[in-house]
Every structure is written in structure tokens, then in C-alpha cells.
Amino acid sequence: MRYRGFGLWAAILLGLLQLPVAHAGEGMWPLSNLPVATLKQRFGFSPSAQWIEHVQLASVRLAEGCSGSFVSPHGLVLSNHHCAVECLEGLSRPGHNLMASDFYAATRNEELKCPAMEVEQIVQQRNVTAAVNHATRGKTGAAYAAALRAVTSRLESACVGSDAHRWRCQVVPLYHGGQDWLYKYRRYQDVRLVFVPSQATSFFGGYPDNFNYPRYDFDLSVLRVYVHGKPADTPDYFRIAAHGPRAGELVFTSGNPGATERDDTIAQLETLRYPVFPKLLQYLGHQQGLLEAYSAESRHNADIASGTLFFMDNAIKSIDGQLAALNDARPFARKVKAEAALRAKVAANASLKRRYGGAWSAIAAAERRGRSLFLPYWFIVRHAGFNAHLFNIAFSIVLGAHERTLPEGERISSYRAANLPQLEQELFSPAPVHPHYDALMLSSSLTMMRNLLGSDAPISVALFAHASPQQRAEQAVFGTKLASIAVRKALWSGGEQAVVASHDPMIVLAREMLPFYLKFHKTYEDEVTAPVEANTAKIARLRFALYGTSIYPDATFTERVSYGVVKGWVRDGKLVPPFTTIGGLYRHARSYAPLQLSPRWLAARHTLDPKTPMNFVSSNDIVGGNSGSPVIDRQGRLVGLIFDGNPPSLGGAFWYDGEKNRAVSVDSAAILAALKHVYHADALVQELTTGH
């Protein structure tokens, strides 16, 4: 399972990271800039303007961090099961758990509206580089930022017009600001559930098989977008192919890769290699063990911890793969060589040297500072030392009270006026509070912070003068009234005065922590993030100046097409074949989770052709955000559904290695066969195959 979006962990990675090497086969290309010459030369394929427009309009993104596509003219959307989890959790009721069971609406009346889901279709792309450059020319610092904010806001507002429910517009900087594009999306906010298998089937193989291959997963969800209570008209859609791709066939993915860090310098990668990733793995391993033992205590505990544990497992596997990539000597040496070559090119040219020469050492200096700040940044600013739901509530109130006393432009972004509604929605959410769970988590995370920063660290001296981390955690969790939404609302609306007057022990803890948060937030921003971003953008502009659009921009969670070939790879000297089969699924199954087949699959065994391809791998260059992307052939037919990458593909954050990186998809033949023989979803199969 790939990262679906920009949650805490993605943010950590993004917050800390950032030269691409032109490899034949790699790239996440904007539709405005497909590598047509390469495609023609290598594959004899020239995509027409119609082909490109069709791909654009048939592709969608799911606002919370996934991709998908229209698969019928009546608003039917195909994505992954793991992209619909929020919807499934939101629709579940006691005794009717949509994660544990499959769901199929045989008629439109039975389709269930997802509580909060948005599907977006990109309908227009406009290069606004000139307008942005004109507005910001000659400006620096705060004046530059203000001018950029103003021009972006003006362009986006004019694009949206009067119907903000129907349209979303976004100015997206490509090539770290080398180009600016205005993307216009058609928004669909009435999204209904048509079909999902159970999670046991979609995530078959579980943790050991996650980010791995061979695989046998049926990781899909079928949704339908509605407009004014009727299925939307979606004339541009991908028709599903009765047979998936052949080995060696050219295939494309169309989707929204979330973020790549391929313009990172070696100094930045070294920071990730140590200390960031090893320390994260140690921290996450600790949390995983803690939650495992907590879950083993009772079914009730297991239910409380399962979402977080699932997320920890995925994060550990992802970071593990990224750390393995950064320790893979060959691609790393290539990256070192490429950086040295670019720096030599700059050093040899007086004008380039003047403009760009200092960028690498400025980044290296900021990275050294970042490494020394990593632990306090991680524990305090990233809240790893305060890892509990009730603390997060208290801290939003305390930080919110402080930030709202500041002028808009000086606030931390989530506390700016435009973002307050979302923040308030989270703050006043009736999501349940689990005090014993929170006490364990807060006690463990405060203790680990104290252990790793030291008893003499200023924050330890301040917070633990009279009580141990465990004592403070228990006093705060068992003494707080923040389980009450009314109490939260009173503190929130009371602002700084109410916060200062509060004796609520969780508010007091958050209030004592605040000055450390503000200090390290500012220090890290000023001394690490700002110089790294400014100089990364400088290197990206250098590359754009040298190579223009012959290279692809880092991913920005916007529509990109990648091309690739269906093929396996060599692992430990042995070829991993590109396809698995339905027969293989049955052979891989066991009597226990996560290898247990559902009764439907067990019953259907003899009606399915065991030779039907189940999953396949291809050399398409994808990353997190591509989950749910359609895999299409030259004819624009949907032949597969992206849901994961192989282990080396986790290095895709930093580089693309065509020999090893593979995307993992559900084969279209398996989709049709299972819908028909396992789920008897005849109407759905008919709509997918005939459009009606």
C-alpha cells in the first residue's frame, strides 16, 4: 500500500527532503509535455492530441491523496480499496463493518453516499509563468511572498468564478518555480459507493506482502459521482479491456504522484540516511511494539489501536524501503556523480557560478544544522514526544489562541483565517476519546522524548521539574475535561485569556510546551527549511535553465503520465516474473489472516480460470498519490489498476532505477473475472464492458 496523501508522515518526509538523472524510461510527465520523441523512437507510438485530451478527461484525483479514472459514461470511478477507507469507515455501523465485508450495490438506489469524499477532474491547464513572473519581478523576501500570494489568489479566483462548489483552481509551480501552471478542476462532491471487496481481499497478504511482489491483491473500489442527484455524464472514460497487458507491452499510467525529492542534493539524502530514517525506524518500531502489546490485552484495545497500528506498519515498511534505497551503493554513486558533474559545469562558467555556485554548500550547511536539530524538532515540533489525541486537542487550542493574536501573514499556515474552518472541524469532532490508550501513548512518548533529549534538556527541566513523564501524562489525561466538545468550544472561543486562566492539566501541559514549540519551529524554519528550499529552488532553476522541459518536474500531486513496459526484474540473481495468477492466489492462501480467503473466493474457486492473470508489474515510474491510477494501453483501454510498488520502487522518492523499480497493478482480466464469478456483480460488469 502506498502513502495516499499528505498526512503526518508524508509531511515529515516532505519537510526534510529535496538532481534528476535522465534515464530512458523514467519520468512523471505533465500532459503538456509528454516525451513524444522518445515514445516514437523507442516504441513507434505517437500519442495524438485526442489521445492526450481523452486521458486527461478520463483521469481523476481523489482529494485526500489518491488517483482514479472514469470507467463508464455514467460517472463510474475506479480506484483502490485503500483509497476509499475513510468512506468505508464513515459508512460503517456497529454490526455492519464495511472494512470487514464486501459491498455491492446491484442497483443505483443501493449506492451509498460517502460522508466526505471529493473527486476532481482536470479540465483545463494554462501556463501562467509570464503572469506570475511579471507580478513578482524584482521583489525579494516578504514583498516577493506577498506579491506571489496576490497573483496566485487573483488567478485562482478569476478561474473559479462564481461557482466554487463546481470548480477548483490551483496555481502549481513546476520545476520548483521554473514554470507556473493554472490547473482547473471540475469538483464532484457527491460520491457514492458502488462496490468494494473486503479489506482482507484487497490487502490480501497483509504486512509481509505489503510493498512486495509476487502479490495477489484485489485492491479496488468502484465509486460513482453524482450531479444534482443523478449520475454525472462522463463521456470521457476508459473502457476496461477484457484481457490485461501482454509481457513486454508498452503501458501508461495516468495519475497524481504526490511528491518526489529527485532534486535533492547529496547532503539532503545523507541527512535522511542518518539520522532521520534510522531514528524514525527506531521510534516507529517502539510504537509498533507498544501498540502490539496493548492490542494483545483485549479485543477492545485491539479495536482502538488497529487504525494507528495499520498506519505504523505501512510507514515502517515504506521508510525501511527508502533507507534500503539510500544504502544501495550503485544508484547512490550515480547520484553523487551527477551532482559532481553539474557542480563542475557551474564552476566552469563565471555567470552560472555567480548565480548558482553557492547553492550546494548552503544546503549542506543547513543540513548539518538540521541534523543537530533533528531530535528536538521531531519530538517537539512534530509532536512525537506528545503523541496522544487529547494532547493534540489541547495544543490546537493553545497554539490557536496564540496564533490568532498575530496578524494573518505571521501565523503558522493552519491557523490562517482560510484554514480555520478545517481546523475547527477537527477540533470539535465527536471522534471518541480513549483515556487509557491516550495515557499509555502520552506516557510512552513523553518518556522517550525525555530519554533521548536528556533529563537536562530545557524542555525536560521545565516539564518534569516535579513529576515524571508518566506522572504528567496520567495527571493530564485523567484530569482533563477536553473529552467534552463544549469545553473545547469554550476554550477556543475564549482565546488567549481563557487558555491562560485554565487549570485543565492538559491545557497546562500544552501551555508549558508552547514556548519550546515556537522556538524550535522558528529555528528550524529559519536555519534549515528556508535555506534548503531557497537553494533547492535555485538548483532546480539552474537545471531548468540548462535543460528546459526536456526533463520532467518533481511530482506535485497533479496529473502526470508515466510510460513503461510490463516486465519483471532480477532479485538476488533470480527473475521475478511479471504476472501472478488467480491460481497462485489460491496456492498462497492459508487458514489464517492475512492469508485467509473470504468465503466468496473459496466458493468461486472452480468457476475461475486459474491461469487468469491476477497482478502484474511494469516499469512505470510512480510514487505515493498514484494509488488508484489506471494503467492504459496505446488504444486508451484500461488494462490494469495501480495499487503498489515493489520494494526497490520505494527509492522512487530519490531516483528511478529502470532495472528494478516496478509498479504493481491489478490485471483487468482479474477485475472482470472476479466481479463476475466471485461477486456476481453482473450489472457492474455490464456497465464496465458495454458502457450501459
Next chain:
Amino acid sequence: MRYRGFGLWAAILLGLLQLPVAHAGEGMWPLSNLPVATLKQRFGFSPSAQWIEHVQLASVRLAEGCSGSFVSPHGLVLSNHHCAVECLEGLSRPGHNLMASDFYAATRNEELKCPAMEVEQIVQQRNVTAAVNHATRGKTGAAYAAALRAVTSRLESACVGSDAHRWRCQVVPLYHGGQDWLYKYRRYQDVRLVFVPSQATSFFGGYPDNFNYPRYDFDLSVLRVYVHGKPADTPDYFRIAAHGPRAGELVFTSGNPGATERDDTIAQLETLRYPVFPKLLQYLGHQQGLLEAYSAESRHNADIASGTLFFMDNAIKSIDGQLAALNDARPFARKVKAEAALRAKVAANASLKRRYGGAWSAIAAAERRGRSLFLPYWFIVRHAGFNAHLFNIAFSIVLGAHERTLPEGERISSYRAANLPQLEQELFSPAPVHPHYDALMLSSSLTMMRNLLGSDAPISVALFAHASPQQRAEQAVFGTKLASIAVRKALWSGGEQAVVASHDPMIVLAREMLPFYLKFHKTYEDEVTAPVEANTAKIARLRFALYGTSIYPDATFTERVSYGVVKGWVRDGKLVPPFTTIGGLYRHARSYAPLQLSPRWLAARHTLDPKTPMNFVSSNDIVGGNSGSPVIDRQGRLVGLIFDGNPPSLGGAFWYDGEKNRAVSVDSAAILAALKHVYHADALVQELTTGH
């Protein structure tokens, strides 16, 4: 707290690890080869033959992995509290926990005999290189090993003579076989407890302060060795100095550093840097979290887990520091440069090239193999996937039954005849069994093994064909009869036949695991350990051929002297002063563990001079095994007691960095002041200061 010995973790590190760079100040020198020229030149100090002999005879080692010294003519031994833990645990009874309280025997009658403890004094050292070389000359492979075993055995037997209870003799290869020495030890097996503070005082500051500085620990134990029921005569002893050392003063440590890996090649260090240490930290972090949550459930659980958790904490901190050292660019680059220089020297000389040229690439190839085998080796051979007491019992029975069918020379070493008594002692130990704890540990470790090796790994297919890791763990733990020592004895004496016939589910699990253990044990031995050891020895012999005894040999848990100067170091641009004071101890204290002072220390506050030095750091080169080493001045007076190292000193396994590596000691002034004013141990103070 340093590693005290050669347990599982030390074995892992040794099993996987090995050019020293001659730094002024570094070195763990055998008494036969002190760096007298350097000492004279730099410090104007020439140790006399009497000085050296006195140091030898006044120093002792504790058989389980520590060092110590005689501190009175009547057998009084000074070591660390953490070196006496087994004794303290063995002497504790319900309601009388010697870890939680202090102990002082005001009279000899009150001294308590430690159940199993041995103190060894080195009385003779003889260079037997010629004899060993003569016996093995011209032999290779198995013939070489047999000849080496025979000559070693002959030399040791002749040395011991008829009184094996009184003497222990050991042939020790220095310089990885460049020299062989026969060391003769006087054994003292009647060791009695005279004084210990509580663990809260000896390990004051706990986890966050461990391997850290400033420190305020009173980590000492006072023991006495007896002969024929009377205190031993020990005319060679160190007189404790009323005042500890001055800043800048030359001081010596005398002790038994356990193992260093300074002859390791870069390829070996790279293996530790990744994957070994990051994966160990992730695994240990997981175990730590698991035990933390388990302990939080109840006091009963906390008691069961505390020993293991304490050990995990120490292991994590130690590996964390070693990983930090390996990621410290400057010393690593120095090591890379030194290796390149040595290889260039070899390449430039046809004779050297022929004999030694291939060593580095042979090691690099073995290391690559080792990296690819790391996970199965760790989970299967090192039992990380089978981490439960009851499984260990079952596996010793199953492996023991198999090994005892083999000729002596082909057995795994712990199953050779000479080692069976120790193994049987452990196997038939009445140590309590905790089934729920074992079920959690076994379930967690089997699951992690399956998760990281994969569901398709042969061992997963074999062990988990019909039951999940958790199911197998629970079936085995709750179904086994191995809690009964009689059942263990019957299976052990029944040998392979009894094992094959057994339906005990833990024996069945161990039996199914055995072929994988044997396979990976052999593969790892043959393809990793053997070529690495053979080629490491080759490089060591090259260095010995080039430099002779002008360099010091890697540590071998035998008597070594290091010299150093009392001084602080610069951390993050700030000087860490060399001394802490008793006043600092009181200021560092809090109302909760691990910063809580005992009532005795609280009561004594106003009788103690707050300016008295408590702990100090010095540049002496030490590693694990040096715990309890005396720090002595030029006059041979005991001015301090080694108990730990600062964080950079954890890199001491790989190199010595004189700018940063520091040993941490208890100041002799603090020892005397606390014994007098806190513990009112007047008779002990008198014996320490007057010898009577």
C-alpha cells in the same frame, strides 16, 4: 553502563565485526608492552618494573565480564555495582531486595557469599608464540585447527597442573594470532559482598543519563575474596587516594577490555552501518515498546519484564552510539584513508601483494553475502524470531540431541563435552517460567520474522502452513510441559529418539525450526564468518609484520593498561567540564525515578561538601569489560573507578578519537565521602584508607 560481557548482543557484534591508526594517547596496552617511550616523552613518566608488577597483581577480572582491583591487603575488591548484579539478584529474597536497597557488612561475619561469582588475578604471562608456531607450522584447514587445539590444550594443562580450582590458564592470541601468550590466573571462587549502594544510587539518572555525561553515579560495589574461609592475603593492592585526580593529570586504567574491532575493514564497518545497526535498532525498539506496554499492565508484569527491559534499554543506547560513530564523517574518512594507504603499500610490493593483496576484496565479498543473509541469520540462527524462554529450553534439547549424535570435533561449540555441564546447568535451572509473557514474546517475534522474511520464505511456509505465528506461539507455550524440569531431563537424557517421539508442541516447533537453523548456521559460517576471520587475521598479521608491537592488539578480555588525561571535551561547540560535584548531584535530583535520591543521601546533604568531585572524565581508551577498572595515578594510588564512557566513546569499538572519547569514573574523594557520611561505613573507610 557498559556491556559487561559476552552475552547475546556482544556475541552478535563480535560475530559480525574488525586498522588501527596510531593516535597519540590511544591504546589498550598489554603489561608486557607498555608504550614506555611515549609516556616518558609526553609525560616524563617511566614506569618501573615494580610499578608494572604491582599494577598487574593488584588488578583483577570478574569472570562474567568485568574488571576490578584489590583495595586492601585483606582481599577487598572494588568494582562496579552493575558488575555485581547477578550476585545481588541471587542473594535477594522476597521482602529483601538487594537491588532496591543498600547493603553494608560492618563486620566480616555479616559479609554475604555471592552464589556464583569468580574473581581472577593474573599472576603470570608467558610468550608462547614459538611453541604455537612450531606445533602448527605448515598445516592448514582441519589439520591446523586440530594442531592448534592440541598445543593450546597441552600448554594450558601443564600450566594449571593439578589444582584447577586454584589456577586458570589461557592461551590468548594477540594481534589476531601475530603473538600467542599464556596467561595464568589465580582463581577466587569464594567472593562475598561487603558493600553496595542501591541501584537507584549506582544508576542514578537511569536511561537518559546512561552512556552520557555530566553524570552523578555512585556505581560501585565492594567485595572480598576468601580462601579457606578466611579473607585472602592480597599484599598487592591499590591504596585509595583521599583526593581524586586534578584536571590535566596523567592517569591510568588497568582492566580487561572485552573486544574491539579496530582491525575491521571498511566493508565490515559498512555492513554494521547498514543493514545491521538500523535493523537491530528497529527490532530492539519494537521489543522495548512491547515490554513497556506489557509492564504498564500490572506490577506483576513489570517485575517479569524489568530485567529484559533494562538490558534492551542498554543495548539500544549502545548501538545508537555506535551507529552515530559510524556516521561521523571525519573519523570514518580517516579510517578509509588509512585502509587505502595500507592497501597501496601492499600493492606496491610484490611479496606483500602475493601474501596479503586479496584480503580486502575477500572480506568485501563475504560482507556482501553477509548482508544478504542478515535477516535469516538474525531471526533464525540468532533466535530473534524465537525470542522466548520456553522455546530456548526446547531448542537446546532438540539441537543438543542432534549435536550429541555427532563426533566431538563436528559439534557446535556449546554442545562439546567440555561445555555440556554449563549447558545442563542452564537447561535444568529452576528459574521461573512465565507463560503469558512467553506467549506474547514468542508471538511477537515469530510474527516479525514472518513479516520481514515474507510469507513465502521457506521457514514461513514450513512453520505456518496451518497456523499463524500467533496461533503457533500460543499452542506451543500453553501446550508445552517444559516448565517441568523432570520433563526436560527426560527429553535431554532420551536424546534424539525422545525428541523425535515427542508430541510436546514446543519441541515440535523447535524440531521444525532445526533444519533451517542448521542450514543458515552452516551457510553463514562457511560463507561469511570463516572468510572474514581468515582474511582479518591475514591483515592483522600484515600489520604485525609491518609494525610489530609498536601498535597495540585488539582487545581480548585480558589485562591491558590505558593512559589518559583528566579533561573534558567539546560538544556542539561547548566545553563539557571534566568534573561533576556532589552539589551537582543534589541539583540534578528530582522527586521521581530515575532522579530520586535515597533517604540516606537526602539526610546526608548537609554533612557533605558540595564541592567534592563526584564523577570525572578522562581520555583513557576503554571499552566494555573495563567496567570496574581502577583509575590510578603515577604513584599507583586509586583515584577513580571506571563505570561508563561518554557518547562518542561508543565508537571506541572501531577507533579512538582523542578529541572526544572519554571514560567516566567515580572520583575517589566521592567514594570516601559517601562511605563515611552517607553510609557511615566507618570500618570499610578505615580499611580502605589504612589497610586495616
